[in-house]
Structure formats: C-alpha cells, structure tokens
Amino acid sequence: MILFNAWPALWRMSLLALALLAGLGLVQPALAQSDPDAEIATAVPAINADAWRQVRSGETGPNYRDSRFDSNYNLINAGGETWRQIRNRWVSPFGLIAIGAMLVMITLFYLVFGRKDLDEPRTGRKLLRWTVLERSLHWTVATLFIVLALTGLNLLYGKFVFRPLFGDAFWAGMMSGTKVLHNYLGPLFGALLIIILAKFLMRNLPKKGDWAWFKQGGGLIGKGRHPDAGFANGGEKVWYWLLATAGLAVIASGLVLDFPNYGQSRDTMQWANIVHAVGALGLTAVALGHIYIGTLGTEGSLEGMATGYVDETWAKEHHNLWYEQVKDQAIDADQVAARSRPGPDDSAPAGERTS
Template sequence: MNLLTEWLHTWRVPLLALLVLLSLGMAGPVLAQADPEGEIATAVPATDADTWRQVRSGETGPNYRDSRFDSNYNLINASGETWRQIRNRWVSPFGLIAICGMLAMIVLFYLIVGRKHLDEPRTGRKLLRWTALERSLHWSVATLFIILALTGLNLLYGKFLFKTLFGDAFWAGMISGSKMLHNYLGPLFGVLLVIILAKFLVRNLPSKHDWTWFKQGGGLIGKGRHPDAGFANGGEKVWYWLLATAGLVVIASGLVLDFPNYGQSRDAMQWANIVHAVGALGLTAVALGHIYIGTLGTEGSLEGMATGYVDETWAKEHHNLWYEEVKHQAADADETLGEESTPPQRSS
C-alpha cells in the first residue's frame, strides 16, 4: 500500500500535464466547428464569391444542383425570384387598383345617377324569363364565384389586414380554411361554369343591334327609347364571353395549381399562378359591376332571377326584341304562382 501511494504521488504531476495536453489537442476541432468561417473552410473549400456567381449564372452541374430527386434546378433559382417580383410588384397592386377602382366607380355612379327605375308603371302581368333549373345553375355558380373570390383575396391580401388585427392564431385558422375552401370548391365551380356556358351559348351570340346598345351605353346616353336587345343585351353578352374566355383560363390555371402531382414543372406552376391571379382579379372587378346592375342598380332585375318572372314593363324597356317574341305568354301575377314552363327559343 505504501509503495502504491508513493507511486501515485510521484506520477501525479506528469499525468495532469498529459491530460491538459490532450484537452488542448481536442479543443482545436471543437473551436473550428464553433467558428462558421472555419467550418466552411474545412467542409466546403473554395465557396467564395466566384462560386456563387457561377450558381447565379445558371450552372446546374452536380456541385450546384439542389438535392431533390430528378431535379434540374440550381441552388439559386432565378425564375423563382422573377415570379416573386411579378406577383408582388405588379399583380398585387393591379388587383387592388382594379377592384377598389371598380368599387369607387360604382359608388360615384350610384350617387350621381342613382338607381335605374322603370320609365312606365308596371302592368302586373308577368313573363317567365328564367326556369328553376336556370336559376339554380346561376345561383350555384354565383355563390361559388363569391366564395372563391373572397378566399382568393384573403390568400393574396389577408395577411396585411387580418393578421395585424387579430394576431397569428386567428390568422392561421383563417388562412387554412380559406385555402381548403378555395382548393376544393374551385374544380366544382369549373364544372358548373362549363355547364352554364354551354346552356346559354345560343342566347349570347353577337348581333348587329349589340353595337347600337354599346353606343347608347345601354340606354344611359342620349334620349328616347331604350336600345334594342334580345334575351341578352350587349353588356350581358360581354360578361358571358369574359367568363367563356378569361374564366376558362382561370379554371385551367387553377387546376394546374390544384393538382401538382401530374408532373408540372416549377416554372409551369409559377406561370400558372400569375395567369390565375391576373384573370381572377380582373373577373372579380368586372363581377362587381355585374352584381350592382343586377341588384341595386336596375329596378326589376333581381326579382327576375329570384322568382323567374319579370314584369311586362321591364321586358319592354330592357329586352324589347325578346318581349315581342313572348308577349303572348304574359299572365297575371296570381296565375303564375306554382306555374313554370320551359320558355320558347329566344332571340340573341
């Protein structure tokens, strides 16, 4: 025991010195890992400004490609930045200008001109204008359009308003619900829109008298009788063809975004997003005018889509050519209750 104790006392100092040297030797790598510059210098040599310039220039070699399977995108995707700039600098401001500008025009028009009332008293005799099927299609498409417009606007602008007002928790639930509604109701809207466009195609074919309707501003410019119009007037036909062109483009681009599992490239998704946003914002702005004219702006228009019937006076003033074709079917209001038949072929 005495010999062991003596040996430990003798070698204590050299052992402590050895332990200190070992700890200093291990501290070097640890400090190098704690130092970001040192770590980069050892893990990725020559990662300097010239290397990043190569990446930025579009180099897609194995050293500059992202790690996802079968990807040809480099570490810095210039097209993504282009998409972001177009969306934030052009699309978003354009949407606000278009929608707010339309709202301002409607308010000014209502304050200056007011509601368009019928020139003559109502006769009390009704004409069937919209069947139950047609009204169901219209209200279904209109309801879906409004939901998609509101959720789309929330996705684009909502964070600047609702997140600031109500905080992150409320905003998270709101944006999640908006995204789900938008993604799931979009395809349904597309199917119903195609059906309603096919059903109303013949009524919305262009006619010679449409040009006169536009020159007179639908009867707002000049004096005298209203311009000629068949079942659909010039303004209604414009709305129809906007839906048949821009509306179908919005649906197609939305499906590209809604189903990304069919091999779309990132570039295709980015351009589909831009096209979808521009088309949807433009249609939303025009839809505000359509909604105003069909409700508050024109006496008798809303009741036609609500009940299916319009007064003789309304038909004569707004759709005189159609009225001439169906005037023999006019009936007293009490006779039309519970009675609905398919209207005959109407003029364009």
C-alpha cells in the first residue's frame, strides 16, 4: 500500500530528472554561444592557408558566400583581409602619430616661443575684415568639422578607450549616437565646405610673394619685420588648398560610404574607407595647428573672426598689403560698437568694396 502511494511521487521525480537532463543538454549550446571563441570554433572553421586558397580560387561553399539575392560575393575574401591589415597596421597608427605629433609640436612651440604679440600698441581704430555671412559660414563649418573629427576618432579608437572604462552597454549606446551624428552631419558639412571654398577662392589664389612668407616662417618666430601678405597669407592659403583637395576627397569618399545603395562594390567601399580615414586624420592634425595660430598663438586673430573687425596695428603687421588698400576705411571703436546691424556697404570686407 505504501509502495503504491509512493509510485506517483517517484514518477514525478523521474520526469523532473529527465527534464533537468534535457535542460542541461539545451544549456550547453547556449553557453557555447555566450563565449565568442567557442561560438566561432563551432560555427566557422578556422581561417587557415587552405581556406584562403579556396577563397582565392573561388572554391568556397555556400557557407562562405553572401546570402543576399543575386550575390556571388564571398563573405571571406582577400580584399577584405587586405583592407583590415591596412586599416589596423597603417591607418590607425598613422592617425595617432600625426595628431599626437602635432599636439607635441604645438606645446613645444608655445613653451619655447610663446604667443606672438603685436609689435606695436593698438590704435583702437578698426577695419572690417569678415562680414556676418562669412563669419557664420566659418563658424558653422568649423563646428561641424570638430563634431565630425571627434565622432570619427571615436569610431576609430573609441572601443580602446571608452569600452574598458564604461562597459559594453554605455559604449554601444555611445557608438550608436556617434554613427548617427557622423553619417547625417557629413553631407551637410560637405555642402557648406563647397560653398565656402567657392566664396573664398579668389582670395586664396597663389602669388609669388607667398614663398617669401614661408621662408620667414610666417613671422611667428622672432621680432623682425613681418613678411608681406595680402588678405590671405601663405599659411592660410595652404589650409584653403588642403581643404580644397584632401577635404573634397574626404567628402567624396564619405558619400560613397554614406550611401551604399548606388551600386558600388564592397571593394570600392573598402578603398573609400581608407581614403576617408587617411584624409580626415591628416586634416584633423593640420586643423590643430590652424586652431592654435588663430586663437592662442597670435594676438588679435580670434577677435577678427569673432567680431568681424581687426585693429589697424594687427592689419598692418600681419596683412600689410591688404592694409595699404583699406587703411582709409578705418573707423573708431565706438563706431564699431554703434553698428548693431551691418549697413549696405558692409556686404564685403574692406578693400573688396572699392575694387
């Protein structure tokens, strides 16, 4: 009687044991999948010399091919491996070296030579150098450039910095926002850069006097006479033409990456990625020097782009050829303060209205 009454309990325990064993059997694949190394070992054979031989000869099976409609592209391919090697072994170190070296040079230059102050006292009389439209274009493009540079650096190096510090969840959200900002602001930056390049083209055409400016170091070193310069000096022209060449290459390659639905192949996308990264990293490094010279490195430069006006002394010292053209248009500081809105004659910088 006791055995008969215990039988249902034993039956239930047997079923529970079987369920437990089945559960353990199901858990093992899940545990294997939670381990990336174990998952790779079970899902994809090791990529060895034989696998690369098959890839290059086209002998790969269906597990190695793109599953999209009408695609015969190999998921594992020599071109992708070449891109990975170039990106990891050359592009990423190049970016760190270029940007790090520029920061070191700027720091050493500032510690050794300090800020380039004006050689003569300010007169208090002002010359219009940048219109409201030109300043708006400059600051908009500059802001977009900084945002794109920071988001681009995060895409390239962020996983080595923020992922160990904050963990996967924070890093994943950060990267998602970074990609959205970079992808959507890039085309806007490209359109505005083309506008600003077209507007400032005539001021930045090379002239024979530019070489003398470079030979004298742009006047940043020493107390001698500052080299001759028109509206744009040699250094500003170099920055302009870097934007007009490397900058446009970065924009074009970025559009190839941003809009992959126009028939470009993966090989094209890979090379566009390399061009985009190298150009952007190089421009970021040079931009640090441009920012330093226009702010901390040279007295009076920042206020010109901030207010539109520069002091006579600054104009005479840094852009003497331009100053000679416009010196009769200088106005007192109180007149500048009284101008709440640009008048009809302020549509272009001084010196160009009289041409």
